[in-house]
Amino acid sequence: MNKIANRQVICDTLMHLAKDNQDIIVLASDSRGSAAMGPFAEKYPNQFVEMGIAEQNLVGVAAGLAHSGKKPFITSPACFLSMRSIEQIKVDVAYSGTNVKLVGISGGVSYGALGMSHHSLQDIAVTRAIPGLAVMLPADRHETKKMTEALVHYDGGVYMRIGRNPVEDVYESDDYDFQIGKAVRLHEGTDATIIACGETVKVGLDACALLAQRGIRTRLVNMHTIKPLDTEEIIKAAKETGFIVTLEEHSIYGGLGAAVAETTSQHCPVPLKILGIPDEPPIAGKTAEVFNHYGISAGNVATIIEEGLRKEG
Amino acid sequence: MMDIIDLKKKAAEIRIRLFQMIHNAKAGHTGGSLSNTDILTVLYYHTMRHNPQEPKWVERDRFIASKGHSVESLWCILADLGYFPKSELETFSQFGTRLIGHPNNKVPGIEMNTGALGHGLPISVGMALAGKRDHKDYRVFCLMGDGEQAEGSIWEAAMSASHYKLDNLVGIIDRNSLQISGNTENVMGLDPLDKKWEAFGWHVVSIDGNDIVSLMETFNSIPYTEGKPTLIIANTVKGKGVSFAENAIGWHHRVPSDEELALAIKELTEQIESLVSKEGQPHE
Ligand SMILES: Cc1ncc(C[n+]2csc(CCOP(=O)(O)OP(=O)(O)O)c2C)c(N)n1
Ligand SMILES: [Mg+2]
Numbered sequence: 001m002n003k004i005a006n007r008q009v010i011c012d013t014l015m016h017l018a019k020d021n022q023d024i025i026v027l028a029s030d031s032r033g034s035a036a037m038g039p040f041a042e043k044y045p046n047q048f049v050e051m052g053i054a055e056q057n058l059v060g061v062a063a064g065l066a067h068s069g070k071k072p073f074i075t076s077p078a079c080f081l082s083m084r085s086i087e088q089i090k091v092d093v094a095y096s097g098t099n100v101k102l103v104g105i106s107g108g109v110s111y112g113a114l115g116m117s118h119h120s121l122q123d124i125a126v127t128r129a130i131p132g133l134a135v136m137l138p139a140d141r142h143e144t145k146k147m148t149e150a151l152v153h154y155d156g157g158v159y160m161r162i163g164r165n166p167v168e169d170v171y172e173s174d175d176y177d178f179q180i181g182k183a184v185r186l187h188e189g190t191d192a193t194i195i196a197c198g199e200t201v202k203v204g205l206d207a208c209a210l211l212a213q214r215g216i217r218t219r220l221v222n223m224h225t226i227k228p229l230d231t232e233e234i235i236k237a238a239k240e241t242g243f244i245v246t247l248e249e250h251s252i253y254g255g256l257g258a259a260v261a262e263t264t265s266q267h268c269p270v271p272l273k274i275l276g277i278p279d280e281p282p283i284a285g286k287t288a289e290v291f292n293h294y295g296i297s298a299g300n301v302a303t304i305i306e307e308g309l310r311k312e313g
Numbered sequence: 314m315m316d317i318i319d320l321k322k323k324a325a326e327i328r329i330r331l332f333q334m335i336h337n338a339k340a341g342h343t344g345g346s347l348s349n350t351d352i353l354t355v356l357y358y359h360t361m362r363h364n365p366q367e368p369k370w371v372e373r374d375r376f377i378a379s380k381g382h383s384v385e386s387l388w389c390i391l392a393d394l395g396y397f398p399k400s401e402l403e404t405f406s407q408f409g410t411r412l413i414g415h416p417n418n419k420v421p422g423i424e425m426n427t428g429a430l431g432h433g434l435p436i437s438v439g440m441a442l443a444g445k446r447d448h449k450d451y452r453v454f455c456l457m458g459d460g461e462q463a464e465g466s467i468w469e470a471a472m473s474a475s476h477y478k479l480d481n482l483v484g485i486i487d488r489n490s491l492q493i494s495g496n497t498e499n500v501m502g503l504d505p506l507d508k509k510w511e512a513f514g515w516h517v518v519s520i521d522g523n524d525i526v527s528l529m530e531t532f533n534s535i536p537y538t539e540g541k542p543t544l545i546i547a548n549t550v551k552g553k554g555v556s557f558a559e560n561a562i563g564w565h566h567r568v569p570s571d572e573e574l575a576l577a578i579k580e581l582t583e584q585i586e587s588l589v590s591k592e593g594q595p596h597e
Pocket of ligand 2: 458459460487488489490491492
């Protein structure tokens, strides 16, 4: 059972890289504790900026820093960063083309019973509609490390969303090829495809195992970059397996499922099931409880695929 | 109406209940709920005109918890007053509950959903403005955090409140000098906070926000200046009433252990007993 949260990995990785790269600057909005950035702030006080509880100013200031040659990494709760500051993201980061990395922490429903004000379930929809902004969700701690390293070398605005608690590993180690915009196939299969992102990749992996026991060979695609989207991999999944289920910790509107549907419907229409949080204020509960309540579980995904294949004959 | 000793006892009882609730749920914003307990106790049991049997009564005074994370004291008070059954407090933060970790207006007694900081004052300005336009005499009380003062939306609202001469609006700052990352003056300096609000056209009073008598007298004097909104800087202690939680940064959202719960109940019970033994003596 993995005990290392993705936020911890981001801090460790940036601490490692900041030593030789003085342009890396971490910004927080009274969020350094939740972001596990305390050690960074202690070790690199000159490369840390506290903005207080002021998320709009946070993004504006980061854009100004980037314009002056810095590499700002903002770490702030995904719910506030992607909503309160969205105009700064659209105009000051994406439109002006500043090199700001927006790390949304405690994303999705990780804040549990704190309610809809604290959930970020529309962030993929809104950020991916902004030209010039990349959108990414790592699946586990290994991918978080690879992605963070890649972001340091990527020139441009990025919104990266992670959850709050440690997630089970889906990769055995960080010894694999990670490329922004290139999906990773984590399970091979030709009967159906699960396309997932972020913490739901693990759910997909468990579903593949369940289905394998029932003789169904399911492909699992980890779509860690929602934008730029790996449309080639989606089209292959549609052509080669003929049935797709998408999984995400996001509203069923406008997220990964929508992105996949936009691609398949225009290039090679196949039956598609979008699993996520329905269009309602989510029920109060811990992540696992909320996921189960809405059918984001290995068992339910397996059932959907089994029934979908039966219908197709 | 409750007298001073009753109010002090009530505040201590609410503190015990919220500590139990957070312990039971293994989640909650302990420090900020303890720091604002006295403010809420005086508002709900002394100052505000409201009726638990008729939560939507049009003439009621409105309360908006802009620092929505400190909802535990509010849930305990609303249950105690009969807005919903006390037994429901057991469901706080549990799967499927409506008593979540922020105000939820599916629950009687809650006006608006808050939790994202910096929303309460703009909403309160709207309610106060409607009251003026409709010639109603209800008042709007908005409780904010001091760390929350960094949000720009508060200052946009502050400007509009004095522009529209909303003397039916009362802003209260729970000035406990702490936010999550530490002392407010180190995280994002606020002082001189009183001068800032005065410059925005508000009548500012600074009081001991954990003192029941000061709170009663201050609320009784509103509005201080006709045509001006009132801003009360309630100087408080975060974690107030529980020795080990007082002024301790970690208690912003720490959950008490079994031992800490027992100790807190012991301390607060002693506070209640000392008040009872003072009863019969002249009030201070
Ligand atoms: C817009 C927004 N940003 C960040 C948060 C996360 N948050 C919750 S409480 C808190 C600290 C609040 O400090 P303060 O206003 O001083 O409240 P208190 O000390 O009374 O708890 C923060 C940053 C939030 N709820 N809303
Ligand atoms: Mg405070």
